Amino acid sequence: MPEGPSILHLKNKMLPFKGKVVKAAGGYGKMPTAWINGKKLQDILTWGKHILFVFANGTVRVHLGLFGEVVINERKKVNRSFFLEFATGEINGYIVRAQKLEKTAKETYDWRTDILSPLFDKAHVKSLIKTKAAKTIDDVLMDQDVFSGVGNKIRNESLFRAGIHPLSNTGKIPAAKITKLVNEVLIYTKRFYDQLEKKGVHDDFQVYKQEYAPDGSEVTMKNLTKTKRKIYFSEHKQVLYK
């Protein structure tokens, strides 16, 4: 389910529980949950793909991984890995990883890299990209310490829209193109999110899982051996900086 926009969309659906008291918390995950019982859910935050449930005595980070799912006021057949039950309603996580933060959310996270946060800081992120000059740009985009919330879809679509080949050497990409890339990430992320909010699904792809790009150019699919992910790009429209 994840990728930043989906997580923020999910958070919005959970917001009615903000301020409510947890009657029972649990799940098969390793994290102890007794400390949550009877506590008020003070806030729900997100950072990239992380969901944060804030309580007076601690914050729970929930991550959905590749297959994770959170449903509200319904149950699936399999066991819940993490759940919060309230007097009315419940939040049920399946195949999610829950852990208690050692510090507060504010001390743990830097929202300047969160592509869905109003605190996102382009200049800061561009300076981080400079420190990754030796890596290929597809890896930098997926680096959650640089672009929190970017997943495989946003990566492929942003690179296409910026006209940059995914295997480009980051240090060789002109500054103006990096700026364009950062802007395209933000634009596409917002479009992704807006679609989810408006119609509940997101299906706006120009290269991801496509055979042809909108301009008719052929889309190439390549398996990345290291990360075991797939990249989709147009050899014709995306410049390889090497």
Added chain:
DNA sequence: GTGCATGTTACGAG
């Protein structure tokens, strides 16, 4: 049954 999917982390080798 097979293959694939919006992801991360743990651990051993080098």
Added chain:
DNA sequence: ACTCGTAACATGCA
């Protein structure tokens, strides 16, 4: 100590 590569995890759908 750090970086790299691989395995591991767990479900649902075509």
